[in-house]
Amino acid sequence: MVIGDTFHVAAHYSLPGSSDELFDKAVRQGEITYEAGAIISRSPALSSGSPDFVDLENSTHRRRFAPLISAGIRLGYLVCVDLDGHLQGIPDATYDIIERVLAKQLFVEASRQDKPFETSEEILMSYVDPTDGKTYYSFDDGKTFEPMTDEEFEARFPTPNVEWWTYDECKAWLDNEKVQLQSLLGESGTVSGRKFIWTQEEIDKTIAMYEDTLADIKSGIMYSKSVDGQDEVMMSYTPADISTTRDEKELYVKLDNGEEYPFGPYETNEELLAAVKPFCEKQVRLGNMEQSEANEIIARHSGK
Numbered sequence: 001m002v003i004g005d006t007f008h009v010a011a012h013y014s015l016p017g018s019s020d021e022l023f024d025k026a027v028r029q030g031e032i033t034y035e036a037g038a039i040i041s042r043s044p045a046l047s048s049g050s051p052d053f054v055d056l057e058n059s060t061h062r063r064r065f066a067p068l069i070s071a072g073i074r075l076g077y078l079v080c081v082d083l084d085g086h087l088q089g090i091p092d093a094t095y096d097i098i099e100r101v102l103a104k105q106l107f108v109e110a111s112r113q114d115k116p117f118e119t120s121e122e123i124l125m126s127y128v129d130p131t132d133g134k135t136y137y138s139f140d141d142g143k144t145f146e147p148m149t150d151e152e153f154e155a156r157f158p159t160p161n162v163e164w165w166t167y168d169e170c171k172a173w174l175d176n177e178k179v180q181l182q183s184l185l186g187e188s189g190t191v192s193g194r195k196f197i198w199t200q201e202e203i204d205k206t207i208a209m210y211e212d213t214l215a216d217i218k219s220g221i222m223y224s225k226s227v228d229g230q231d232e233v234m235m236s237y238t239p240a241d242i243s244t245t246r247d248e249k250e251l252y253v254k255l256d257n258g259e260e261y262p263f264g265p266y267e268t269n270e271e272l273l274a275a276v277k278p279f280c281e282k283q284v285r286l287g288n289m290e291q292s293e294a295n296e297i298i299a300r301h302s303g304k
Helices: 023-028 034-042 090-110 150-156 167-182 202-218 269-286 291-302
Strands: 001-004 009-011 052-054 063-070 073-081 125-127 135-138 146-148 162-163 188-191 194-195 222-227 249-254 261-267
Touching: 001 090, 034 063, 063 090, 073 090, 135 150, 146 150, 162 188, 202 222, 249 269, 249 291, 269 291
Parallel strands: none
Antiparallel strands: 001 009, 001 073, 052 063, 063 073, 125 135, 135 146, 162 222, 188 194, 249 261
C-alpha cells in the first residue's frame, strides 16, 4: 500500500486470496487508522528516513513502513503487510529500488496534479537480476520486463525541476501581494469553483496564511516557488527530516534451484566479497550455480 504524507491511500495491491482486516478497511476508507498514523509520527527510524517494522492492534501480521523520498521531499510511505514472515529477509537493495520508483511516481503525480495512481497496473514493478546486476522494470503489471539504467529511467521519468523560495524573495513577493490583496476589497473571486467576496476578513486571513509560510521559510522549511516552471502546486519539506544514509554494500543471489540468499549490508566491497566468494564456490561444487555466474559475481565485487 502506498500512502501520501496525509496518510491517505494513493495505491494498493493485495495478493489473490490474501486478507488482512486493517489493510482491507484502509482501502475501503481511503486512509490508514489513527493508530498507524501515530506510529509513523512517533517512529525515530521513519523520522530519520529509515524503514521500521511495527505491530498494530487488531492484526496478526507485522507491517513494514518505509518513507518515500524524492528530490529531498518526503512524499508518503510504502506499507507492506508481512503475511508469511518473510519481509524482514528481503534485501534492502530490493526495497530501495521499489521505494525510489514509487517515490518518483508520487513526486510526478503531486507536481502535475494528475489523478493519483490507484491500482497495481499503475505502479511500476522492478527487480535487480543478480546475474548481470541490471534493474528490470515492468510497465504492464509484470507481464513483461525491460532492463534500464538509472540514466534511461531518469530520461523516461524525469525528476521534476523544483525552484525553492528564499526568505528574501518570498518577503519581497509578500510585501507586494499585501498591496494587491488590499486593492481587491469588495470585489468577487473564485476558489475551486466557489464564488466569494473579498471582505477585509478574507484579505486578513489570506495575508496571515502567507505570513505563516514566510515564518516557516525563515525557520528553515523549504517551499517550492515553481515545479517544472508551474506555480499552481506548492511543495514543502523540512531538511532536518531527511537523513543521509551510508553507502552500504549488499547483494542478493538467487540460485538455479530457486533458493534465495541475501548478503549484507556491509560497509566495504571487501567485506561483502569475503562472505559471498566462499558461498559461490560452494554452490558451484554443489551444482547450484554455473562457474561463469560465480566468476561474474566475484569479479563485480573485487574490482577485476
